[in-house]
Amino acid sequence: MLNRLFKELFASNPGSPPSPRTPVQSHLKSRRQLEVAGQQVKTPKKGKKREGRKRSSEIYPGTRNSRYPHGKPNPLEARRDTKTAREKDKYTQLRETPVLPPQPRPSLPTPSLFLPHLSPCPSPLVPRPPVPCTPSCHTMLFFTLLLEVIWILTANGGQHWTYEGPHGQDHWPASYPECGSNAQSPINIQTDSVTFDPDLLPLQPHGYEQPGTEPLNLHNNGHTVQLSLPSTLYLEGLPRKYVAAQLHLHWGQKGTPWGSEHLINGKATAAELHIVHYDSESYESLSEAAQRPQGLAVLGILIEVGETKNPAYEHILSHLHEIKHKDQKTSVPPFNVRGLLPPLLAQYFRYNGSLTTPPCYQSVLWTVFHRRAQISTEQLERLRETLFSTEEEPSEPLVQNYRAPQPLNQRMVFASFIQVGPSYTTGEMLSLGVGILVGCLCLLLAVYFIARKIRRKRLRNRKSVVFTSARATEA
Structure with missing residues (x-):
């Protein structure tokens, strides 16, 4: 029963890898293949063969192991022959179907950093059959990889920098750590x-x-x-x-x-x-x-x-x-x-x-x-x-x-x-020179006015002395 179930599953999915067989199953398969090919298979029997006993088919020609004489068909044998023919057709289809080698399962895409729900998470308990990648799947993978590349460039400091604003020099150490050394x-x-x-x-x-x-x-x-x-x-x-x-x-x-x-x-x-x-x-x-x-x-x-x-x-x-x-x-x-x-x-x-x-x-x-x-x-x-x-x-x-x-x-x-x-x-x-020059001019003007004032004072004193001496002489 298990062998028949395995054959039906194997025939319905010819692309799946064949399961390992026991020596008995391999012997049964080779025997049935030889029967389908029309060759006679000799099966060794246990014990010593009896002589002088004839089969019923020899006694009543046209029947096989039949209890009905004179060539009348046995309904049980007819049903068995129909089943045997059906199995022969199944074995012929099995022999003519090419057995493909086991195909490796395609690797699943790396889980995305931005779209985690797009990446399938294989279960360790339930095996997943290989899923072919459709054009929409290729598009999804392309955009996922594109987003990851952008994220990597941003993480490595590939963003634009400026002197002012959100990317200004105050924020340089965040993207370029050596700027904060x-x-x-x-x-x-x-x-x-x-x-x-x-x-x-x-x-x-x-x-x-x-x-x-x-x-x-x-x-x-x-x-x-x-x-x-x-x-x-x-x-x-x-x-x-x-x-x-x-x-x-x-x-x-x-x-x-x-x-x-x-x-x-x-x-x-x-x-x-x-x-x-x-x-x-x-x-x-x-x-x-x-x-x-x-x-x-x-x-x-x-x-x-x-x-x-x-x-x-x-x-x-x-x-x-x-x-x-x-x-x-x-x-x-x-x-x-x-x-x-x-x-x-x-x-x-x-x-x-x-x-x-x-x-x-x-x-x-x-x-x-x-x-x-x-x-x-x-x-x-x-x-x-x-x-x-x-x-x-x-x-x-x-x-x-x-x-x-x-x-x-x-x-x-x-x-x-x-x-x-x-x-x-x-x-x-230049400003210092102008200041020095102006200071010198002011100093010269001050000296000039002071000297002039002193001179006037001296002249006034002389006149007073001469006038006094003249009056003393007249007296």
Whole structure:
């Protein structure tokens, strides 16, 4: 009964894997297959065969084991023959049906982080048959994987960052943990707290006057304007050879006098230029060096407003209208990059810090020059009003792209020069000179009036003495 049930199940589901058979079941199957094929199967019988006994079919031809003589059909035998024919047809169908090898069950999709109800949860007690994946299933899997990729990118800090707003610099440490470390940049340089280091050599830029013949790439990346530099530019006066990679600017907005990142004695300037170099002796690229201690060397140049136009900065500012929106690029003819630096390079401050933008790697050897570069008021306004931080409308102006000063946290700031008295800007020096001149004029006027008053008093005394002596003579 169990064998018959197994055969019927196996015939109704030919694609399912065959179950293991016992030796008896295998013998029965081979015997029935031989019977279907028409071969005679000899079955050994137990005991000794009797001789002289004949079968009823031999006595009454036309019947098999029949008790009815003279060839009359036995109803029981007819019913048995019909059943045997039916079984033969079933065995023939079973032999002609191909037996497929067991197919592996397709792996189920990974449970989604956003749509857990879409992912089947197989029960350990009830086996599940393999379910074919329909086109709607493929669509569901595609969107599930897409959501997971977006979630992974967000978790790894791939989101957009800004200087203000919900993704502003106050929230950078949440997405970029190193932005909350204890050696961040920029800083406020207090000149009365710096340490003079006589071993700091004057910086000597090489190749800055002639950066080659290839045009330079100027790019609006949505955070700043960036100019690519060839590897022929490098610095001397540092512990290792640092090759130039790019430069960029930081500025404020219209109506404010500040825009630089570094402060000196708590005072900012209108803008700041950064020239980024990397250690070419130890690393092969800027991205590799950016994650290693002192892998980068950045020059910080404070920019203030002067009376004349700076021709070196004009090579950059004159092309800003070509890259107004984010991700726009243009080519700039090579020019003398040395003109972007202040005239005196021997006076600077040195400290260990970080990138001032995410991911804020603490791998920068900073050099902030004591002297400033100057641009005109018209050049500064062009820098503040030309660029946008978005690709399309509505356009967001690219302004105030500077980071607030970070705590020094017991770091040492060194100076390559001895500070004689407080440092003053050009405006402060001019105001001081005018004040001194006015003070001198006031002092001269005071001396003049005092001397005149004394002189008048003396003349009056002389007249009184002469008059008295004349009257005494007459008497």
